[in-house]
Amino acid sequence: MDDKLITISGKIDGIRLDSRILEEQIQDAVAKGYRQLEVQAFGQHGIGGRLWRAGSDPVHVTVQGYSGQRLGSLGFPNTLIEVNGPVSDDVGWLNAGAQIVVRGNAGNGAVNAMSQGKVYIAGNIGSRGMTMTKQNPRFPAPELWVLGSVGDYFGEFMAGGVAVICGIHPQCPDNVLGYRPLVGMVGGKVFFRGPHKGFSQVDAKIAPITEEDWQWLTRNLEAFLRTIERPHLLESLIQPDAWQLLVARTPKEKAGRQRRPMASFHRDVWDKELGKGGLLGDLVSSDRGPIPLIPTGNLRRYAPVWENRKYKSPCEASCPTGIPVPERWRLIREGRVDEAVDLALTYTPFPASVCGYLCPNLCMQACTRQQAQMPAVDITRLGKASIDAKLPNLPEITGKSIAIIGAGPAGLSVAWQLRLKGHNVTVFDLAGSMGGKMASVIPETRIPKAIITAELERVQSVIPHVHLRQQLEKADIERFQEDYDFLVIAVGAQKPRMLPIPGKERALTALEFLKQSKAGDIRSGKQVVIIGAGNVGCDVATEAHRLGAESITLLDVQEPASFGKERKDAEAAGAVFRWPCVTREITADGVILSTGEKIPADRVVVSIGDAPDLEFLPGDILTERGYIQVNADYQTSVPTIFAIGDAVKPGLLTDAIGSGRKAALAILHTIDHQIPEADDRSVIELRRVSLEYFDPRITEFTDVDSCGSQCSSCGACRDCGICVAICPQVAIRRMEIIPDGYEYRVDADRCIGCGFCAGACPCGVWNLVENPLVE
C-alpha cells in the first residue's frame, strides 16, 4: 500500500472546496489505504493534520498550490507534509509529531504550541513563531528549522523544543530574531546565526554551545538542508563562531535576577551627583546612618537619673519645724538609734513634748503609706524616746547678742538655735516660769508634767540667761535695740478674746481657766458651758471633767474646728457639742442663745482664741489686724527685729518652734552676710514611691525598728540595691564615695533607658528623664 498514490484536488468543476470537504476527502483516502497523497490546495486550511487512521504507516502528503492556515495542525508522527511553496499562518499548530517541510516562507504563528515533530522552513517566518512550544518527556523535542529569519515576538512563552534560525537572506538583515523575542520563555533552545536586537533578558540568556550541541546542530543541519534541497549551504553554515545559543533562564535565575543594588546606586549615582553625604551632606555632618531600635548611650531617648534627696519627703515637707524625718528612720534602720534620737535636738528643743505628745504630727498625716491605707510611720515613738537625747556640743559664746522676748516654744526655739551656733541669747518673759502656754495651759492629761519639766530643764542648761517676771515697756524695747544686735519678739497670744455681750464679766476665758486649773486653784462648776468648741475649748472640757463637772456643753457658731486627741478626749469626757449657736447673754445661772433657749450653767468659759498683747511695741514695728507684720524670714519692719510664733500668726506648737528656727537661720545668715540658701526642694510626687514592698497587714507599730523598716523613705535612697538587681542591662552599680558615702551610677553604654530602675525603686529616687540630644 505504501506506494498507493492519490491526487486530491481542492477544486471540483472549477469550484473551490470547503476546508471541511477537503479534510473529509483526505481522511477518506487515508482510511481507504492511500499513503501517498498529492493535494492541490486552493487556500484550504489544516491540510495534512490528524492522519491517525493510517496507524503506524507513514503517510506522505505533498501540497501543491496555495496552502491555507494551520497546515499540518494536530499532526501525527506518521505524517510527512511537503509544501512546494509558502504557507499561511499557524503552520504546524499543535503539531504532535508530523514532519512539515515548507519550501518557501511561512506566515505568522508558525508552530504555535507544537509539542512534537519537525518543521522545516526554507525561508523566513512571520511574527509569533515558536510560541508556546513544549516538550513532553515521553517524546523527542519538537524542532523548528528556519533558513532565513523569524518575525517579531518570536518564542513567547516557549517552554520546550529547539529552534534553529540560520540567517540566510533574512527579512531584516540587521536582526534575525525580530523584535522582543523570547518573552516568557521557560524552556528549550534557540540556535541562531546573525545579528539581533535584543531578547527578553529576564527570560532568556545566551549560553555557550557545547560540543554535544554542535554535533547535534551540524548533523541535523545537513538533514535540513538536504530536505529543503540546499545542501550547498552547509559549508558556509558550519562556522561555529557564527552561531549563538539562547536558552531559558531557570526559575532560580529569574527569581534572583538583579537590578542594580540600591547601595551601588546610592554611592555611584546619588552621591556622585549630589556630593559626599548625599542630599544633605552640605548641611549636616552628624551621622544619619541606621541604628537599632533599642540603642544605648547618647542614642537613648530617655535616661535614668539617681535623684537622691532631690525632693522632700511628704513628712519632712509638712513638718513646720523642718525635721528631716526619713533621715531619722534611716539611722534607725542602720542601728544608730542614738543618733536618730539626738538628731531631733538640732531642730527643736522639745522633741519629746511636741513630737511625742502635743503635736498633731503633721508628718504622719502626710505619710505616703496612707495612700495605700497603711498606717503612717509612728513618729511619736521616736519623739518620746527623745527625752533622753544627748545635747549637741555647745560652742563657746563668741557671737552676737540677741534678746528674745517671750520664753514660750517660739522664743525658746530661736534662742536654742542661736545658742547652738555660739551666740549670746537672753530671754525675757512676763511669767514666772519658762515654757509659755505649753507649760502653763495645756492640761496634764495631754502630757506628763515630768516630760515637759525635763525638756525645759534641758533648755535651761543650754540657755542660762532667762529673765522671768519682766514686764517690758516701749522704752525697754528701744533700749534693747541699743544693747542687743537683734531682737526677737515671741510674746505669743496672751490676750484672750471676749464676746461683746451682756454678762461677759461672768465668764472666764479659756486661758484663765486652764492656767488656774493647771495651777490647781480653781473649782469647776457642775454645769459647764464653753463658748467656742475648738481644741482649746476641748482642753477646757477635759479639765472641767477632771475637776468634777457633771454636764459640759461646747457651743460654736459653726461646725467645730476641733480635731485629734483634744476632741476625742473631750468627747470621752461626755462633752456635748452644739452648733450653730449664737450666744446672746450670759446670766448668773446660764447662757441665753439668740433663739431664746437658756442653757443652765454655773461656769461659763469663753474659748474663742487669744490675741497677741502688743502694747509694748514701738510704733515703727508695723502690725496688721493685731499681729506683727513679718516677711518670709520673720523679719519685722525694723530689720534687726524679728517676730515669731503666735504673735505673728496663730498656729500649732510646731509652727511656733519652726518659726523660731527659721528666724534663727535668717539671723545667722544676716550675721554671716550670707544670702540664705533657699530650700527650693519640692515634695516628691507620690506616684514615684512604691508601697507594694511593705506589709499591708501591719496595722500598728510595736517599736522604732518596725517603723524604720516600713518607712518608704520617700525621695531618699534606702540603699536596698533593688535597682541593681532589676536592671536588665546590668547597667547600674553602687559606688562607694570616700569617706562614707555612696551613690548609684548608670553605665550609659549599657543602659537602654527602660526605666525599670524608676519603676522598681521603693523610694522614688530614680527618675527617667529625656536624654539630651547630642548632635
Add this chain to the structure above:
Amino acid sequence: MPSNRPITPSTLSVRDLPWQIVWDKDKCTLCGQCTAICPVHALELGVFRKRTVALPLGIIGAPPENHTQLFYGIRQKTDPAFACVGCAMCTMVCPNGAISPHRSDDMDKLVFHRDRGGLPRSRGGRRNTPGTVLDQIKFIRISMLTDPALDAGRHEFEIRTLLGRVLPPEDNLKFIRQNGWIPPVREIYPLMIGGMSFGALSPNMWEGLQMGVVYLNEELGMPVRISTGEGGCPPRLLRSRFLKYVILQIASGYFGWDEIIHAIPDMKEDPCAIEIKYGQGAKPGDGGLLMWYKVNRLIAAIRGVPAGVSLPSPPTHQTQYSIEESVAKMIQSMSMAWGFRVPVYPKISGTSTAMAVLNNLTRNPYAGGLGIDGEDGGTGAAYNISMNHMGHPIASNIRDAYLGLVTAGMENEIPLIAGGGIGKSGNLAANAAALIMLGASGIQVGKYIMQATAGCVGAESDRCNICNIGQCPKGITSQDPRLYRRLDPELVAQRLVDVFLSFDMELRKIIAPLGRSTSLPIGMSDALGVSDYHIAERLKINYVV
C-alpha cells in the same frame, strides 16, 4: 492605682482606653525593651504584691496563714497623657512574644478626655474610617476578544500621563504663530508622590523617597515624579539634575522659597512642575504648624528660617481670596520664574466648590492642571475634627470635574490629579485605576507611600497616628536622629522601587484586559461598575449586581 488616689473626672481604667496592653507574666523576661521603645511611655515597670491565704482542708483549728509575694511586671498607664496608641512597637521588640496592644471592643472613653487644657485633639494619619467608595468599584469591561486582548505580562506598556496644559492642535498652532510659545507639557508616570514636606518627614525618609524616585527614573525608565510638599527643597537637590523629577510646591507658608529663588541661576534642570497648594484633603480649610521643637538647624536651613521657632502655614494665602487672583498672581509669576518652560498647577482640597476653580482654570492657558485632594488624605498633624469630619470625597469630586470638562469639550486638556486616601485599604492600583477611569489624569499618594516604603504602622482604627508629636516609632515623621536613624534611606528607596514596580504590574493587569497599553483609560467610565445603585447614579457608571 493606689487605693486612696483621688479620683478625677478624667481618671480612667485601662478598660476605658482605646488600646489595652495584654502582657503575659509567664513569657515576660523583664528585658526592658518594651518600656524602652514605647513612643508615648504608656508602659512602665510595676511592682506587684500577690497575697495568698493558706490553710489546710477542713476547719481543723490550724490558723490560716497569709503569704505575700512580690513580683515585677509591665503595667499600662491610665493617665490620658500616656494612653497607649496601639503602635505595637512593644510587640515588635519583645523577644518572647509576651506583650501586645489590643483594640478595645468597647467604645473608647478616652475620646471624651482628649481636650486637656481646652485644646481639642490633634493627631496625624487619615480619617479614622476604613474603606472607601473607590474600593467598591470594579472593572467590568474585560476584553473577551472584543478589543485587542492584551497580556499584562507579555505586551509592552507605556503607562504615561501628561502634566501641563494640553491645548488642541489648532490652538497650539495658533499659539506658536502668535506668541512663539505653547504651554509646557510633561510626560510622566500617572502615579505621583504627593507633597510631604521636609520637616513633616524626617531627613532620612525624605532622602529615601527622593533616591527611590531617581532610581525609578534613571535605572528603570519610569518617569515618576515627587512633590516636595511645603518645606523647601535641599540646596543640593535644587542644583542637581535630579530636580527634573521634582515638583516644587509653594504653599501659604512660603517656606524655603527664597532658597529656591536663589538657586534658580544654578539649576541644571528645570523642575518637573510647580504645585501651588491651596488646600489639603486631610485638613481642608485648615493650615499647618510645624512645632518649634521640630525646627532644628537642618530644617531651618532648608526652610530659610531661624531654628527653634514654630512655623505656621495659614489656611489661606494671605493675599489671595479668589481663584482669579491666584491665577493672575501665582500661576503667572511661577511660570515666569522658569521662562514659561515649567507647568504650574494649583492643588485644592476636595470641595463642593471645586468646579468654580476648574471653570476659571479652563480660561487660562497658563494653568497646567488641577490637583484635587479628597477627604481621605493623610497628614502629619491636624485637628481630629478636621480630619474626621471635613472635606469632600474624591470620587464624585473628580467625576464632576471631568464631566464638566467633557461638557466644555475640554476633557484631558487640563489634567486632573486626584489624591486623598488612594490605596487606603491597600488597593492602590485598583483605586488609582478607578479614579483614572472616572476622569483623573494622574494620582497623588502620600500615606500609602509611608506605609509601604517605611513601615508606617498608622491605621484607620486609630492606631499610632502620632506623627504630630515627633515620636514616630519608625522614624518617618520625627526630627530626632535617635528615631529617624531607625530608617535607612537606601531601604526606603528600595521599597519605593518595589512599590512602583508592583503598582505598575497591577495597573497593567487592570488596563490590559481593557485593551489599553500605551494610553491611559482616562474617563473610560464604561469600564466601571458598582453594586450600589446610588453610587452608580452619582458617578454615572454602571450599576452591576
